[in-house]
Amino acid sequence: MRVYKILSRAEWAAAERAGLFEGSAVDLADGFIHFSTAAQAQETGRRHFAGQAGLVVLRIDAGLLGAALKWEPSRGGELFPHLYGPLDCALPEAVTEAPLGADGVPVLGDLPP
Secondary structure, eight states: OEEEEEEEHHHHHHHHHHTEEOOOHHHHHHTSEEOBOHHHHHHHHHHHHTTOOSEEEEEEEGGGGGGGEEEEEOGGGOEEEEESSOEETTOOSEEEEEOBOTTSOBOOOOOOO
16 A cells, blocks of 8 residues: 655655655644545645645555554544654655646646555
């Protein structure tokens, strides 16, 4: 299974320079890095990233994240993947652009499960 992280291109570039992604502002405030499954990512984009240009989507094999990845209830009790610790920037198997659609919602493209 893969998990996905939507973030700004600038945040990802800074993380790559550092070698680790510590999290976006909301992640740091919550104490974990928010991820979504392929089925959850589009709604995450609509709810939390509408109108934000310059986004990318990280695709990561959830198995590579080990015990630091916890599945916890969020929206309506649905389980979401949360990473307790930094993300090694070598782990994403893909980093793709997420341009805004005509409705202002990021277009995430095809997200394999």
